[in-house]
Each structure stands twice: as structure tokens, then as C-alpha cells.
Amino acid sequence: MTPAEDNSADRLLQLYCRFIGVGYLAYFGLVLHQIVAEAPITSVWWVPLAITTVFVPGIAMGAATFRRSWQKPTRYAAQAAALGFLVPVLLWLPAWNGQVPPMTYLWISAIPGLAGWCAAAFWSPRVALAYTCLLVVLTQSLNHLSGAATSYLVPDLITNLGYCILLVGAGCITLRTGRTLHETRSRAPKDAAIAAAQIAQITERRLFIDLVHTWVMATLLAAARQTLAEPDLRRHAQAALARLDSLAAQPPTDxxxxxxxxxxxxxxxxxxxxxxxxxxxxxxxxxxxxxxxxxxxxxxxxxxxxxxxxxxxxxxxxxxxxxxxxxxxxxxxxxxxxxxxxxxxxxxxxxxxxxxxxxxxxxxxxxxxxxxxxxxxxxxxxxxxxRREPEDIRALLGMRQPAAWIATSGFLLGMALQAVTGRSGITTWWPVGVALLLFIAAAVALLIVPDDPMPILAAVPVTLSGPVAMAFVCSVLPVPVHSGTQLWPLFLATTVYAFLCVRGRVVLGWVGSILIAAVAIEWAIGTGQGFAYGVMITAIDIAPMTIATIVARTIRPAAYDIFAVRAEAIRRAARSAQLAAATAERSTQLRTLDPQIFRLLETIAADGRLSEHDATTAGLFEVHLRSVARAPGLVHPIIVDAAWAARRRDVDVRLVDDGADRIDELTGPQREDFLRWVATEIDGCDPGTAVTIRVNPRRRPALATVVAKTLDSTRRRSYETATNLTRAPVTAVGATPATTAWT
CATH class of the missing domain: 3.30.565.10 (Histidine kinase-like ATPase, C-terminal domain)
Structure with a gap:
């Protein structure tokens, strides 16, 4: 087993914690100016405390992943970062001096998802998601209590909850997928080998039945009934022998x-x-x-x-x-x-x-x-x-699961509510509606479009959705904006482009981010608000794009390696089991053909006809093979020999398999016991008996039933897998129930 396969869970966890550490570092650089700007509205002790409890543990977690023994220090740092975020949040109100924040949101309300990611690394998904929701509710409440946010609280909550659940949920699913791959690394190849062996056995059995029916049985029947001219009969026999020889000489292959x-x-x-x-x-x-x-x-x-x-x-x-x-x-x-x-x-x-x-x-x-x-x-x-859809990053992030649709819908609903409630100063609404539809289409495309990386024909429209939507919204925005939520396209577009990077289109993701920033900056300049204002409202998007790029360049390739190693292990195990099972089944099937059948075919191939005695024998063999072909699960030398011997003493043996491979599901000892039971039932039939051995459908509790009829009586017996045998009465023809006797 390769290291990539053996350590898939640890490898993903290490990369996951590393990219979160980079995220903390990136966000610290981007919000540092806002931290400085907000310092005057809180007590002097709060800012150093917040930096120490929020950013230091997160950055330390990322650094710890580079150590040789990284698991324990990384765990401690991740938990410190998750719980440490709550400390400045709870102490913000006591530290606040009542002044209105200088921006439309508090800096701490922009990054609760980072703490949620840390929680997802080592906590259960439910606890991590619940904790993330708690942080979002608390930070958004601070936004509105402080007067920083002038929009409605409910839309802000729905938007930020949807956004954070989307990101933290993807992290939870990523780590769970890694753990699942690790836990099933040895079981999956075994399961694949068992399934492949069963399929190979059934396929090989059908191949043999087809050959016997088309060539052997048809030739024997034509010889017994003399329905073909000698040249044609000779050619058929030669073809049948050639195919049997080829089947015996060539091992199964894939x-x-x-x-x-x-x-x-x-x-x-x-x-x-x-x-x-x-x-x-x-x-x-x-x-x-x-x-x-x-x-x-x-x-x-x-x-x-x-x-x-x-x-x-x-x-x-x-x-x-x-x-x-x-x-x-x-x-x-x-x-x-x-x-x-x-x-x-x-x-x-x-x-x-x-x-x-x-x-x-x-x-x-x-x-x-x-x-x-x-x-x-x-x-x-x-x-x-x-068409087999390959495992791609969507599988790792859970983007195919219903939860992804629920989180995406919640996030889009929140953005729509922000757009609707941020109506102050907007008189024309249709551009806002068009922008929302463009983003919805882009989000749906990210979830449903297959292949990895995302096909260019789908990725380009997703890239263009952001600047086009921003242009529509900017055309109707008041100057200056009445609320920061009126710039919602910037936030939504960044989320779309981050997932576009994760889908393998990093360049297009950054192109889209640059284009929407260009539209925003052009709007700011054109409305007299200045270049600096345009940069300020778009610079925060660099951090999530950087994190998404790291995911695309590290976790994404690692996921492919893990999927590839796992798939190769499964393929090797399945191939080996398939060839072994096919070889064994082919050998078993060939042994069921009586040597006399080969002698008859060789006689036909040489002379083009059979003697009267051989023609009668050929007819018996045709009936015998036809019965066997109708019951592939009963094809075993024990049963075949017993059925042939019974037919030679004038017993009409009929084999029927309605069990849909029930026999193949028996254990080795169970199967041997069952086959011996069937052979014993056939051996016990007297001349003139018509006996039917039927493997029952799955809806019947008994695995098989034997019905033996003579002129005077009918004998029924059934085989139960658990109790092996149940007996039914033998009823004389014309008898009343009172005369029933047991065998």
C-alpha cells in the first residue's frame, strides 16, 4: 500500500490546516488598516487581545503543519483559534466606548468562517457548524448594535449564515471524505474483488451456455433429427469443436x-x-x-x-x-x-x-x-x-450532495433579501433582478456542470457573470450608497470566483475578480467618489481568492492523487479476482461436458452423420444440455453426472434456475451441501419418474424445490438454507388428505 493511500486522511487534514493558516495571514494583512481605524472606539486592551486570540493561534496552526510531528501542535492551535475567536466577540461590548464604527461592518464580523474552519478540523461537523452559526449571529448582532450596519439584520444574518455554512460545510465534507477513503482503503478493494469475481463467474457461465446452445446442442439436435445436409452438419461440428478447443486453450482475459x-x-x-x-x-x-x-x-x-x-x-x-x-x-x-x-x-x-x-x-x-x-x-x-463521471473536486467538497444545494440556496436567498431591502435610493429595479439571475445561473453551473477542470465553455460565462451583474447594479445605485449591503454583487461574485478557482479555473477566477473590481473602480471614479474608494471596497476580496487559489493548487491535486491511488488499488484487486474466477468457472464448465459429446462431435465432423445408436445418444445429450442451460446455477459435475445417469435409466430430469444467482451467494460449505442434496434427490428417482429441480425466486423462503412425479404419486421436497431440508408429503394420485404419508 502506498503512502498516499495509507495516509489520505492525515494528508488532507495537514493541507487543510495549512491553507487555513495562510488564510489567517492573508486576512490579517487585509484588515489591519481597519483594525487600526476601529481602535479608537474600544478600550486599549481589546485590540491586542483580539489579535492575540484571533490571528496568532490560526497562523501558528498553519506553521505547525510544517513540523515533522505536526498532528498534536496543530490540533492544539486549531482549537485555540476556534475558541479564541469567541473571547474578543464576547468582550467587544464591554470594551466599546459608544462611538459609531468608521466602516459599515466591524472587522471581526468579516472572518467568523475562519474560526469555523478551525473547528471543522477537529470537531464533529454538527458541533463545528453550530459553533460557526453562533459566531455569525454574535458578530452580526454587534454590527447592528454598534450602528456600523444600517441595513436589516435578518437579511444580513441569512446571507452570512449561508456563506459560512457553505464554506465550513465544504471543509467538513472534505475532511470526512478523506477519513472515509482512509477507513475503507482495505475494505474497498476486497469488496470490489468479490463483486468482480461474481460478475466474472456469471459472465463466463453465460459465455459457455451460449457456445453450448449455439454450436453443441444445435449440432447434436441436427444430427439426431437429420435436419441438415452432411456438408453443413460436418461444418457445424467442426466449428463447435474449434470453439471448444479455443475455450479450453485460451485463458480468460480482460x-x-x-x-x-x-x-x-x-x-x-x-x-x-x-x-x-x-x-x-x-x-x-x-x-x-x-x-x-x-x-x-x-x-x-x-x-x-x-x-x-x-x-x-x-x-x-x-x-x-x-x-x-x-x-x-x-x-x-x-x-x-x-x-x-x-x-x-x-x-x-x-x-x-x-x-x-x-x-x-x-x-x-x-x-x-x-x-x-x-x-x-x-x-x-x-x-x-x-459515461462514467470521474471523481473530481465536487465529490471531495460535497458539491453533489443535497446539503450543498441547501447551503447555496440559503446564501443566494440572503443576498436576494439584501438586494431587496437595500432599496433606499434605487428607483429602477430590473437591473438588480437581472444581476441576481446571472449569479444564480453561475452558482447552479458550478454545482451541476461535470468534468474537471470545469469546461471552458461553462467557465467563461461564469467569469463574465460578475462584471456584467455589477455593471447592471452600478447603473442604478445612489451616490454615495446608502448602505454597504447595496454593494452585494462584490461579495457574491467573490464567492462564485472562489469556487471557480476550486473547480480548476484559477486564471478565469482571478480574471473575473479583476474585471468586477475594474467595474467597481470605474463606477467610483465616474461618480466622483475616487479611485481610492473603489480599491477600498474591492480589496477585501483578495483574501478569499488567495485561499481558493491555495485550495486549487494543494488540496485539489492531493484529492486527485488519493482518488487515483484508491481507484488503482480497486482496479488491481478486481482484475485479479475477475481473471481467477473466470478461469475457475471455465474449467468447471468444461468438465461438465461428457467425453462422449466430444466423440459424437468428432464423428459428425469426420463423417457428416451418426449411426442410429449414436443419433439416439446425441438426442439424449441435447435434452440434457438444454436442461442444464436453463439452470446455470446448477451446472456442477456432481449434478450433471447425476442428471445424465438418471436420463440413461429413463428418468425425465428437468433443471430450472429462477433464483437470480442465489446459489452463488451461498458459502462454500453451504453450496457443497446443497449440490449433494440435489444429486441425492436425482439418484433416488426410479425409472419413469419426471423430476423437476427448481431454484426458487428470491421471494420464496426455500432455496430450491424438488418435485418428482410418477403415475401413482407426487413427491415434493424443499431445501432451506438455514435448516438445510424440509420435507413435504408424498400424495398418492386420487388420495384424500387423510391418506397422505411422509417420506
Whole structure:
């Protein structure tokens, strides 16, 4: 296990605390002039106390992350920074001398989110968020009690609560994601390996069933009934043997197959069944397709052509069109035969069911059949690579979760209320509404647009939303503004650009921030308020943009490394388990074929016909294989041997698997016990008995049921996973319940 995987939680926590420390340093530089300006309105002791309890622990926390043993000092500094922020807040009113602050907000009310971030580092998310809300309520109350803020308290509270919850919540989710990745680093590959092994087992089983049904069973049935001419029968037997030999000689693989090789395999699949089919293939060159997709499509194509040959009129024409592109396959088999009514066929035809099941089990696979009596038949097989959205920074920050939408909505609602309540001096309202809509669209785009970094076609409109919205609002603002909240676009745009940086578009984020500052400065100059005023109202935005840039340059790459290491570990474990399970399943399936089947196929391949005795044997084997194909979960040498021996003594054995892989979910000992039970039930049947072994659907408590019928009685027995066996009575034909006896 690599260090990146083993220490994912600690690595994220270290970077997180480091960037918060930089944030404290940046904000201290930006608000220092305001700290100096507000010093005359408080007692002389308050400012040194505030700097010591607010900024020193936060900066120390960031510095501590560079130490070799950083965890303990960082924890102490983070908790001191979180709790220390509360001290000057609670002491501000006793220290206040009653003078009105020189600006529209107190400097301490601008940074409660920093303390919330510190709390999120080592406290539970609920406690950290609750503590952040407390700090926001207290600082905003001080704003309004001191007379610094002249707007309404409720909009200010909603805006700042939404903003801080958005940022602190993202921090909580980031750290939780890191802890989750760390805690599941060993379990996730194991779970992936188990799932991959189960899928490989089922896939390999279906591959074998398709081969047996299309080639072995069809050849044996044709030989038993003499429905094919000797040359055609010989060719079918040779193809069946070649495919069985290939299956035994070539181990399972998951290597992609070049499209040129795919075209050859599909062409061979068609011409092995019917050399007269009109075949047209279109490819796009040098791409490759997944091996599992190629196997499934080739098997389904063989079955589709075989069905067409078997059921279409001999005078009909058959056209096969194959289109191979990177990430997609389209195969169409069309004939002008008699067609059929799909509703009347349903799932009765094993080949049709297997063909549809094989392709539709592929993620992105589909099968459509267009037919009707007298209308011919067209079978279309399609596969398109499913789009897998990669893990990006949105996953790390929880931007896909409902909580992100709730926090964003609350923040936007607060900004809208500020815009509405800051109506003093504004006579034209539609520019304000347009500005709000632009910001809402930008926020939604940041949350929902996939890919990382954010696609340039989406990022550019987000960048332009800020200066355009600011221009609209500035066109109707009074001069001077009646309240600082009337400059709400600056605050909202900075939040948008900070998250744009986090989404990987740092340059565009800074471009947007510079453009909106330019609009604000131009408005200040044009209205006679001066260049300095324009700089003053926009300079505070440098700090959050700096923090966002640090996140984009440190935590974001670290998150990708962690996701990549985890994904690679899962892929390696899944691949190894998949190949091992597929190899074992292929070996098991091949062992279920009786050596006599190979002898019969070899005889057919050499002579093109069978003796009367061998033809009877071939018919028995066809029935046997058909029953086995209908119950893939029961394919095991123990059951196969018992079923074949029973058929040889005139027992009608029917195997049915309706359990949707219930048998695969049994433990090793449970499965062995169950298989022995089934074999014993089959061995106990007398000649002339018709016995049905059914693996029950999941809704039935019993795993399997055996029903054995003779002319005189019916015997039912069921297998329970927990109690192994329950017995049901044997009822004589025509008997009343009183004559029921137990076996």
C-alpha cells in the first residue's frame, strides 16, 4: 500500500490546516488598516487581545503543519483559534466606548468562517457548524448594535449564515471524505474483488451456455433429427469443436480487443453459421473495445444468425450490418422470413432469452427485435460505453450532495433579501433582478456542470457573470450608497470566483475578480467618489481568492492523487479476482461436458452423420444440455453426472434456475451441501419418474424445490438454507388428505 493511500486522511487534514493558516495571514494583512481605524472606539486592551486570540493561534496552526510531528501542535492551535475567536466577540461590548464604527461592518464580523474552519478540523461537523452559526449571529448582532450596519439584520444574518455554512460545510465534507477513503482503503478493494469475481463467474457461465446452445446442442439436435445436409452438419461440428478447443486453450482475459480484430471475429461468427449472409462492416480505425463486450456481442450475433437460419424460409435473404466505433457497437441482422409474434414466444426460446440477457447485462447494452407474422425479422444489438463521471473536486467538497444545494440556496436567498431591502435610493429595479439571475445561473453551473477542470465553455460565462451583474447594479445605485449591503454583487461574485478557482479555473477566477473590481473602480471614479474608494471596497476580496487559489493548487491535486491511488488499488484487486474466477468457472464448465459429446462431435465432423445408436445418444445429450442451460446455477459435475445417469435409466430430469444467482451467494460449505442434496434427490428417482429441480425466486423462503412425479404419486421436497431440508408429503394420485404419508 502506498503512502498516499495509507495516509489520505492525515494528508488532507495537514493541507487543510495549512491553507487555513495562510488564510489567517492573508486576512490579517487585509484588515489591519481597519483594525487600526476601529481602535479608537474600544478600550486599549481589546485590540491586542483580539489579535492575540484571533490571528496568532490560526497562523501558528498553519506553521505547525510544517513540523515533522505536526498532528498534536496543530490540533492544539486549531482549537485555540476556534475558541479564541469567541473571547474578543464576547468582550467587544464591554470594551466599546459608544462611538459609531468608521466602516459599515466591524472587522471581526468579516472572518467568523475562519474560526469555523478551525473547528471543522477537529470537531464533529454538527458541533463545528453550530459553533460557526453562533459566531455569525454574535458578530452580526454587534454590527447592528454598534450602528456600523444600517441595513436589516435578518437579511444580513441569512446571507452570512449561508456563506459560512457553505464554506465550513465544504471543509467538513472534505475532511470526512478523506477519513472515509482512509477507513475503507482495505475494505474497498476486497469488496470490489468479490463483486468482480461474481460478475466474472456469471459472465463466463453465460459465455459457455451460449457456445453450448449455439454450436453443441444445435449440432447434436441436427444430427439426431437429420435436419441438415452432411456438408453443413460436418461444418457445424467442426466449428463447435474449434470453439471448444479455443475455450479450453485460451485463458480468460480482460485486455481490450482492437477493432480490426473485432471485425474479423464478428465476420467469422456470421459466416460460420451461414456463409451466404450478405455482410457489411464499417469501422473507424484504430480504437479498441472491451473484451467482455466483444464476447457478448459475438455470442449474441451467432445466436441471431442461427435463429434466422433456423426459422426463416430457405428462400429468404439475410443481411448483417456491423458498425464498430470507439466506445460503441451496432449490429443489425435482418431477414425476409416469415417472422413471428413476440408476445406468443416470450421467454420460451432459450436462444432468444440468452441472446437478450447476454447483451442487456452489459452496462450500455441493448437488444431490440422488430418482427411480425409475414414481416420478416430484424434483430439489433447495440452497446455504447456508459459515461462514467470521474471523481473530481465536487465529490471531495460535497458539491453533489443535497446539503450543498441547501447551503447555496440559503446564501443566494440572503443576498436576494439584501438586494431587496437595500432599496433606499434605487428607483429602477430590473437591473438588480437581472444581476441576481446571472449569479444564480453561475452558482447552479458550478454545482451541476461535470468534468474537471470545469469546461471552458461553462467557465467563461461564469467569469463574465460578475462584471456584467455589477455593471447592471452600478447603473442604478445612489451616490454615495446608502448602505454597504447595496454593494452585494462584490461579495457574491467573490464567492462564485472562489469556487471557480476550486473547480480548476484559477486564471478565469482571478480574471473575473479583476474585471468586477475594474467595474467597481470605474463606477467610483465616474461618480466622483475616487479611485481610492473603489480599491477600498474591492480589496477585501483578495483574501478569499488567495485561499481558493491555495485550495486549487494543494488540496485539489492531493484529492486527485488519493482518488487515483484508491481507484488503482480497486482496479488491481478486481482484475485479479475477475481473471481467477473466470478461469475457475471455465474449467468447471468444461468438465461438465461428457467425453462422449466430444466423440459424437468428432464423428459428425469426420463423417457428416451418426449411426442410429449414436443419433439416439446425441438426442439424449441435447435434452440434457438444454436442461442444464436453463439452470446455470446448477451446472456442477456432481449434478450433471447425476442428471445424465438418471436420463440413461429413463428418468425425465428437468433443471430450472429462477433464483437470480442465489446459489452463488451461498458459502462454500453451504453450496457443497446443497449440490449433494440435489444429486441425492436425482439418484433416488426410479425409472419413469419426471423430476423437476427448481431454484426458487428470491421471494420464496426455500432455496430450491424438488418435485418428482410418477403415475401413482407426487413427491415434493424443499431445501432451506438455514435448516438445510424440509420435507413435504408424498400424495398418492386420487388420495384424500387423510391418506397422505411422509417420506
Amino acid at each position: 485486455e481490450p480487443v482492437p477493432i480490426t480484430e473485432v471485425a474479423e471475429r464478428l465476420s467469422l461468427a456470421v459466416h460460420d453459421v451461414d456463409a451466404s449472409s450478405v455482410l457489411r462492416i464499417e469501422t473507424d480505425g484504430h480504437a479498441a473495445l472491451p473484451c467482455a463486450v466483444v464476447d457478448a456481442i459475438a455470442a449474441a450475433l451467432t445466436e441471431a444468425v442461427s435463429n434466422s437460419v433456423r426459422h426463416a424460409e430457405t428462400c429468404g435473404t439475410r443481411t448483417v450490418f456491423i458498425e464498430l466505433r470507439e466506445g460503441s457497437v451496432c449490429v443489425r441482422v435482418a431477414d425476409n422470413g416469415p417472422g413471428f409474434e413476440p408476445a406468443q414466444v416470450g421467454d420460451k426460446r432459450l436462444g432468444l432469452t440468452a441472446m437478450k440477457g447476454r447483451v442487456e447485462e452489459l452496462p450500455g447494452g441493448s437488444v431490440s427485435i422488430r418482427t411480425g407474422v409475414g414481416q420478416g425479422t430484424t434483430v439489433t444489438l447495440k452497446w455504447r460505453a456508459p
